[in-house]
Amino acid sequence: MKLFDCLSSFGLLVTSSFVLHSFGIAAQNASSPWPVHDNGLNDVVEWDHYSFKVNGKRLFVFSGELHYWRIPVPEVWRDLLEKIKAAGFTAYAFYGNWGYHSPNNFMLDFTTGAHDFSPLLEIAKEVGLYVIVRPGPYVNAEANAGGFPLWLTTGAYGKLRNDDPRYTEAWKPYFAKYSEITSKHLVTNGGNAFVYQMENEYGQQWVGDPTHRVPNVPAGNYMQMLQDSARENGIDIPVIHNDPNMWTRSWSKDFSNSTGNVDVAGLDSYPSCWSCNLDECTGTNGEYVAYQTINYYDHFIENSVTQPKFFPEFQGGSYNPWDGPQGGCPNDIGADFANLFYRDLISQQISAISLYMMYGGTNWGAFAAPVTATSYDYSSPISENRIVGNKFYETKNLAMFTRVAHDLTMTDRLGNSTRYSTNPAIKSKILVTDFTLGDERLIYSTAEVLTFSIVDRKPVLVLSVGIGESVEFYLKGAKEGKVAKNRGASDVKFHRESHGLIVNLAQGPGASVIKLDNGVTVVVADKITAYKIWAPNLTNDPFAPVDKSVIVEGPYLVRGVFSSDEGKTLALTGDSAITTAIEVFASRSVRTLTWNGKNLNTSRTEYGSLTAHIQGVSHIIKLPPLDTWKVHDSLSEALPDYDDSGIAWVEADHTTTPNPTKPDTLPVLYVDDYGFHNSLHLFRGYFSGPATGVHISIAGGTAFGWSAWLNNIHIGSFFGNSTFGSETGNLTLSFSNATLHTDTSNILLIVQDNTGHGLREQATNPRGILNATLTGTNTTFKKWEIAGTAGGDNKILDPVRGPLNEGGLVAERLGWHLPGYDASSWNASSPSTGFSGAGIKFYRTTVPLDIPKGLDVSIGFILNAPGPQAIRVQLFVNGYQYARFNPYIGNQIEFPVPPGVLNYSGENTIGWRFGVRVLRGRRWRLIGRSCIVWRVVGVLALIQSI
Numbered sequence: 001m002k003l004f005d006c007l008s009s010f011g012l013l014v015t016s017s018f019v020l021h022s023f024g025i026a027a028q029n030a031s032s033p034w035p036v037h038d039n040g041l042n043d044v045v046e047w048d049h050y051s052f053k054v055n056g057k058r059l060f061v062f063s064g065e066l067h068y069w070r071i072p073v074p075e076v077w078r079d080l081l082e083k084i085k086a087a088g089f090t091a092y093a094f095y096g097n098w099g100y101h102s103p104n105n106f107m108l109d110f111t112t113g114a115h116d117f118s119p120l121l122e123i124a125k126e127v128g129l130y131v132i133v134r135p136g137p138y139v140n141a142e143a144n145a146g147g148f149p150l151w152l153t154t155g156a157y158g159k160l161r162n163d164d165p166r167y168t169e170a171w172k173p174y175f176a177k178y179s180e181i182t183s184k185h186l187v188t189n190g191g192n193a194f195v196y197q198m199e200n201e202y203g204q205q206w207v208g209d210p211t212h213r214v215p216n217v218p219a220g221n222y223m224q225m226l227q228d229s230a231r232e233n234g235i236d237i238p239v240i241h242n243d244p245n246m247w248t249r250s251w252s253k254d255f256s257n258s259t260g261n262v263d264v265a266g267l268d269s270y271p272s273c274w275s276c277n278l279d280e281c282t283g284t285n286g287e288y289v290a291y292q293t294i295n296y297y298d299h300f301i302e303n304s305v306t307q308p309k310f311f312p313e314f315q316g317g318s319y320n321p322w323d324g325p326q327g328g329c330p331n332d333i334g335a336d337f338a339n340l341f342y343r344d345l346i347s348q349q350i351s352a353i354s355l356y357m358m359y360g361g362t363n364w365g366a367f368a369a370p371v372t373a374t375s376y377d378y379s380s381p382i383s384e385n386r387i388v389g390n391k392f393y394e395t396k397n398l399a400m401f402t403r404v405a406h407d408l409t410m411t412d413r414l415g416n417s418t419r420y421s422t423n424p425a426i427k428s429k430i431l432v433t434d435f436t437l438g439d440e441r442l443i444y445s446t447a448e449v450l451t452f453s454i455v456d457r458k459p460v461l462v463l464s465v466g467i468g469e470s471v472e473f474y475l476k477g478a479k480e481g482k483v484a485k486n487r488g489a490s491d492v493k494f495h496r497e498s499h500g501l502i503v504n505l506a507q508g509p510g511a512s513v514i515k516l517d518n519g520v521t522v523v524v525a526d527k528i529t530a531y532k533i534w535a536p537n538l539t540n541d542p543f544a545p546v547d548k549s550v551i552v553e554g555p556y557l558v559r560g561v562f563s564s565d566e567g568k569t570l571a572l573t574g575d576s577a578i579t580t581a582i583e584v585f586a587s588r589s590v591r592t593l594t595w596n597g598k599n600l601n602t603s604r605t606e607y608g609s610l611t612a613h614i615q616g617v618s619h620i621i622k623l624p625p626l627d628t629w630k631v632h633d634s635l636s637e638a639l640p641d642y643d644d645s646g647i648a649w650v651e652a653d654h655t656t657t658p659n660p661t662k663p664d665t666l667p668v669l670y671v672d673d674y675g676f677h678n679s680l681h682l683f684r685g686y687f688s689g690p691a692t693g694v695h696i697s698i699a700g701g702t703a704f705g706w707s708a709w710l711n712n713i714h715i716g717s718f719f720g721n722s723t724f725g726s727e728t729g730n731l732t733l734s735f736s737n738a739t740l741h742t743d744t745s746n747i748l749l750i751v752q753d754n755t756g757h758g759l760r761e762q763a764t765n766p767r768g769i770l771n772a773t774l775t776g777t778n779t780t781f782k783k784w785e786i787a788g789t790a791g792g793d794n795k796i797l798d799p800v801r802g803p804l805n806e807g808g809l810v811a812e813r814l815g816w817h818l819p820g821y822d823a824s825s826w827n828a829s830s831p832s833t834g835f836s837g838a839g840i841k842f843y844r845t846t847v848p849l850d851i852p853k854g855l856d857v858s859i860g861f862i863l864n865a866p867g868p869q870a871i872r873v874q875l876f877v878n879g880y881q882y883a884r885f886n887p888y889i890g891n892q893i894e895f896p897v898p899p900g901v902l903n904y905s906g907e908n909t910i911g912w913r914f915g916v917r918v919l920r921g922r923r924w925r926l927i928g929r930s931c932i933v934w935r936v937v938g939v940l941a942l943i944q945s946i
């Protein structure tokens with residue numbers, strides 16, 4: 001133990017990848033060469049090279065990202081924020097999505113349903129989390145056009161993300177409103193938002209090699225205008241940035257004095273693969289090496305030496321592309337990843353981390369960029385279906401430590417060499433020396449500290465060890481100790497030293513309790529048992545003061561605690577689907593425990609803790625079968641006598657386009673140029689004369705598809721290609737199977753199912769037909785008509801679900817997917833029977849749900865189809881488009897749908913659109929017990945009204 005002699009008061013030893021990093025706490029009063037900064041407006045948030053300070057107190061930022069627009073149910077936001085708080089986090093982060101708030105260039109919606117994000121900021125205050133707000137205007141996020149509104153993608157606003165006045169005028173109203181709403185919730189104003197991000201991953205400060213520091217003037221002007229706008233609209237907290245990588249070196253005041261720098265420059269990093277398809281990473285980065293940590297320390301020293309080492313994004317998981325596996329890739333970036341990489345960050349003096357994503361959610365509607373499937377689960381600590389598992393628990397175990405280890409906010413690196421250990425099996429631990437526990441001191445411990453709480457002025461310390469591991473810890477001031485509860489402890493030895501007591505033991509599965517004569521209680525738990533140990537708050541202070549928390553062991557999740565009845569009752573809230581023994585370390589004055597408002601039969605142990613049992617869920621949740629369906633054809637537009645003069649249709653008569661990519665043939669058939677943007681579009685082309693076929697090339701984004709009918713006869717389909725970056729689908733189709741009219745016009749109907757706009761500079765790539773050329777003739781098309789989302793972008797017909805929910809199929813235009821639509825005259829049929837040939841059908845059913853009140857039940861739909869699977873399916877749940885099932889190109893078959901979208905106590909309308917690009921001569925159907933199966937993914941909680 002001589003190793004630690006060099007440390008003055010507090011020591012940390014983090015080992016990772018055979019390299020041991022040791023840290024000592026910095027001398028707090030020495031004359032420091034390090035400036036303490038603020039943003040020049042106030043000193044509520046300050047920072048130096050160690051960490052952020054809020055109201056004068058240093059904060060270890062352990063944050064996680066969630067996107068309210070990917071979970072459009074404000075009632076569920078509290079659940080997610082409580083889970084993040086329970087994991088020991090001190091903050092959370094979110095992106096805005098300009099496209100969600102802005103259906104066209106003259107409307108903004110921050111009030112309807114989930115468009116009003118201010119409850120998130122209010123809940124953060126109640127729960128006790130600081131907030132990192134990241135409004136954009138561009139966010140990336142694997143979102144359609146990176147979160148840009150789709151009306152912005154036409155090229156009419158320039159290349160975007162620069163100082164072009166057309167683009168500037170476009171973003172200003174959105175950004176101003178976002179700032180104005182957020183300004184009511186800043187730490188300078190009694191709220192919890194403490195930093196505000198400009199743009200995202202905008203590493204464009206320099207022209208060429210960043211080390212030459214040649215400014216990219218339009219980029220600098222843009223960043224400066226964003227800051228000026230934020231300041232004018234009430235943002236007086238520090239502004240930050242999230243640089244995409246270590247090469248770009250953008251926007252740090254320590255790196256330059258160039259225009260557009262932010263207060264605190266952060267970095268983003270995905271050291272494992274950012275995609276669940278490892279090929280995508282190896283294509284860019286070369287060989288994929290799992291579990292290889294990266295040196296960030298040197299970068300921060302070079303780039304932002306006087307600022308906290310800050311990751312506004314660090315890998316929480318990976319998104320799942322179309323060709324990624326069902327369920328994502330939790331094993332590539334699971335609990336072990338969290339264990340190693342997040343500790344490694346601490347070893348590199350990082351004091352502010354935000355995991356991207358903490359909860360990924362769902363790309364419902366047209367939220368996804370072409371690269372990603374419906375799920376945005378992201379293999380995150382909290383799953384898309386809101387279940388928490390080992391990755392959550394592993395992250396929690398570290399975050400709980402960072403919340404109580406205040407010295408972590410002020411450390412200096414003493415070394416990072418291999419000389420501290422000769423044991424290559426050592427991977428990642430944080431071992432403390434001289435660790436403060438209120439008035440007591442842990443001189444050292446070879447077991448990791450999980451957390452501690454000060455109960456009746458004495459510490460309850462929780463240590464976490466590998467199962468069966470022998471550990472030693474040394475407590476100052478103690479003389480004697482005893483094992484008060486033995487659950488798996490062996491070889492327990494107490495050894496008195498001059499300054500206190502050394503305890504040795506080996507801990508098997510379970511949690512043992514050791515009492516020391518100086519009043520310190522030590523709980524030693526194996527890591528898996530420690531997964532279920534919680535330190536809920538008695539205040540809504542994000543710093544979570546250790547004397548305002550209690551220790552609870554046992555349940556799946558403990559959300560919060562409050563004391564009532566003059567301290568005699570301790571009310572716990574949390575989740576447990578199974579009957580669970582709990583043990584609570586709380587003040588002696590507590591006599592009774594309650595769980596979700598229900599009194600528990602509480603006993604006190606000899607060593608002073610309280611024990612009880614909480615009841616599991618006895619209900620069996622049965623979902624009604626989905627076996628009674630109605631069907632309606634959804635392709636009347638293929639009929640030659642279909643009337644396309646109605647309001648749904650716009651004549652495509654443009655001969656020029658602002659889009660930088662010009663079409664091969666005219667008129668311009670880019671849907672966005674005509675105010676249509678989402679998912680499915682229809683094109684009706686008129687021609688006469690003796691053509692033998694048609695060459696069509698369409699741009700629709702990776703994994704998009706299209707089909708064509710001539711005079712109501714299917715003549716071909718592009719089935720889709722999930723290869724990253726394959727934007728177009730071109731086919732030359734023969735008319736030999738169709739009948740050409742000589743007396744009247746021939747109608748070519750093209751149905752395009754596009755997958756959204758691309759990211760970054762690809763956001764302005766066109767969507768629609770690039771080339772439509774008749775073959776075997778000199779004739780050209782006489783006229784084209786286009787239909788898309790009802791109302792186009794002039795009107796927002798459904799403000800609650802918002803501008804990204806619906807596409808242009810007749811089923812959507814006429815509201816067949818909405819609750820309340822009268823489908824009584826439709827024929828009975830079922831998606832499991834399916835239909836023959838190529839077509840589009842809409843199936844509809846309504847089913848009641850009666851989930852018992854107080855139960856949090858997670859429900860998902862499972863879809864399946866036989867054969868070569870050349871179908872494209874969408875699922876609408878109560879009008880929300882909640883699944884894109886494209887088995888030809890994608891692997892996702894399970895689609896969770898949250899409560900609030902599903903009505904848990906009443907009717908639910910389930911709609912299906914399926915077909916489009918169906919092979920001829922086969923019957924297509926969905927399989928499963930009744931074609932579409934829904935199932936309970938998990939019973940999460942028993943919450944009774946308190």
Ligand SMILES: *[C@@H]1O[C@H](CO)[C@@H](O)[C@H](O)[C@H]1NC(C)=O
Nearest residue numbers: 213252253254255256257258
């Ligand atoms: C910025 O300007 C100040 C004042 O001229 C100077 O002291 C400082 O070194 C400059 N910083 C950088 C990073 O160039």
Ligand SMILES: *[C@@H]1O[C@H](CO)[C@@H](O)[C@H](O)[C@H]1NC(C)=O
Nearest residue numbers: 019295297298415416417418
């Ligand atoms: C140790 O730190 C030095 C200086 O920061 C760095 O160059 C070196 O790569 C680090 N070594 C390891 C093994 O992390």
Ligand SMILES: *[C@@H]1O[C@H](CO)[C@@H](O)[C@H](O)[C@H]1NC(C)=O
Nearest residue numbers: 664697698728729730770771
């Ligand atoms: C499809 O056609 C377009 C327009 O002519 C062309 O730019 C594109 O490269 C073609 N795509 C493929 C995959 O050949």
Ligand SMILES: *[C@@H]1O[C@H](CO)[C@@H](O)[C@H](O)[C@H]1NC(C)=O
Nearest residue numbers: 720721722723724725726727
């Ligand atoms: C999909 O696109 C990629 C890249 O554009 C191409 O190499 C590949 O051949 C295409 N696959 C199919 C099945 O068309």
Ligand SMILES: CC(=O)N[C@H]1CO[C@H](CO)[C@@H](O)[C@@H]1O
Nearest residue numbers: 082085127538539540559560
């Ligand atoms: C007293 C208090 O602020 N309690 C909070 C503790 O955390 C829970 C869950 O995160 C909140 O709901 C409580 O309001």
